[in-house]
Amino acid sequence: MESKTNINFKKETLTKLLNAILIHENEIIDALYFDFKKPAFEAVLTETGYVISELKETIKNINKWAKPRRVFPSLLNFPSKDYIYKEPYGKVLIISPWNYPFQLALCPLISAFAAGNEVVLKPSELTPKTSEIITKIISKVFDKKDVTVIQGGIEVSQQLLSERWDYIFFTGSVAVGKIVAKAAAENLTPVTLELGGKNPCIIDETANLKLAAKRIVWGKFMNAGQTCIAPDYILIQKNMKSHFVDYMKEEIIKAYGDNPSDSPDFARIINTKNCQRLINMIDQKKVIFGGQNDIKNNYIAPTLIDENSIDSELMKDEIFGPILPIITYEKEKQIDAVISKYEKPLAFYLFSENRTFTKHLIQKYSFGGGCVNDTMVHFSNKRLPFGGVGHSGIGAYHGILSFDTFSHKKSILIKSNLLDLPFRYAPYKGKLATIKKILDWI
Ligand code: NAD
Secondary structure (H helix, E strand, O other), rough: HHHHOHHHHHHHHHHHHHHHHHHHHHHHHHHHHHHHOOOHHHHHHHHHHHHHHHHHHHHHHHHHHHOOOEEEOHHHOOOOEEEEEEEEEEEEEOOOOOOOOOOOHHHHHHHHOOOOEEEEEEEEOOHHHHHHHHHHHHHHHOOOOOEEEEOOOHHHHHHHHOOOEEEEEOOOOHHHHHHHHHHHHOOOEEEEEEEOOEEEEEEOOOHHHHHHHHHHHHHHHHHHOOOOOOOOOOEEEEOOOOOOOOHHHHHHHHOOOOHHHOOOOOOOOOHHHHHHHHHHHOHHEEEEOOEEHHHHOOEOOOEEEEEEEEOOHOOOOOOOOEEEEEEEEEHHHHHHHHHOOOOOOOEEEOEEEEEHHHHHHHHHHOOOOOEEEOHHHHHHHHOOOOOOHHHHEEOEEEEEEHHHEEEEEEEEEEEOOOOOOHHHOOOOOOOHHHHHHHHHHH
């Protein structure tokens, strides 16, 4: 594969990809709207714009990222020169989901190609228009032997997983993540699994409630709540709840008007099956705001739920829709009781002005990543690793970490022949004390 060693070729091809995306940007935005009415602003912010900036960053840094890196040698081997070489794994399979169908397909593809791999992408079957435009762009820019797109559903995905790959990068649900991990284990293929979870959003008594409501409405209802790092549920100090709910109502109306189904800024649920799943979760007796739905149009209004039981339908699994349960707490141990019920989440949010409490919670809980006093925006900093832990995923990417994800790090030690210290060679008699001293010293 020419791209394996030729950085100029990779840069030229990635620049071609950048130009193709810029030329087809409106078509991509239209496809995302067709597939589930993703608003144009969100399409640019979270899909095309994000991919364009990832491409620019990769083109700018690829020479630096690909270069062998010299590291400080160990005195045990004196004199030597030690290096880390990055090499492509080989054949990479990328399987992507429907919720950010352009970004989550293209970002790993860019890095896998930049690192010199051959790439096969299987985009989601649930966003056919977007998958079509992805296929069109990729086939225009890349040679088939370097990067190809194979469209299809579960069967195609399983067929691909039954083949031998050198790396598999999967974004999707925990359940399918397990299927991918099992298939990969067959050939000991390394994997990145970008999965989901139940992301808590804690609000303590010191929080700026009005701003918290604004930022939570943005993070929860963007993409109609179908975001892996959206806040899944609220845990709020009991005496703050009623003010918070008032602010939330205000912010929802400000963002989407009195009837969000008329708003051009509110997406739809991906399909009838998911819409029905979400409708079934809404217990109308607990609705404090929203709750309206229209299954014919895959619409569910931004909905606030007064939740008093962690055994409810809503609190079983990741919600992945515009429904936000609000649970109250009085003591920290009640926060514990809720969070510890679930697997380690992909994201964690805390709204608080109390630095001690903030530090304490960050250290106490394990989660993929998160924000204090905001939601979702940690995703946008390419210097922060993005990924889960435990059931929310394996591995992390973005920026240089994406390039590294698709590169095997090969250690090379180049030994000098000028000096050959005798102590390491057998017979070892009389050398034990010396080696202990040396090991102690270095
Ligand atoms: P999904 O797991 O149903 O599908 C993802 C991909 O896997 C699709 O391409 C699909 O065709 C394929 N697939 C589905 N079932 C399969 C099977 N049985 N065998 C083999 N392949 C199969 O996920 P989804 O519904 O597209 O996306 C939603 C999920 O993805 C949520 O759980 C969300 O949290 C998660 N997600 C995670 C991230 C992240 O970055 N961590 C990002 C987006 C979405």
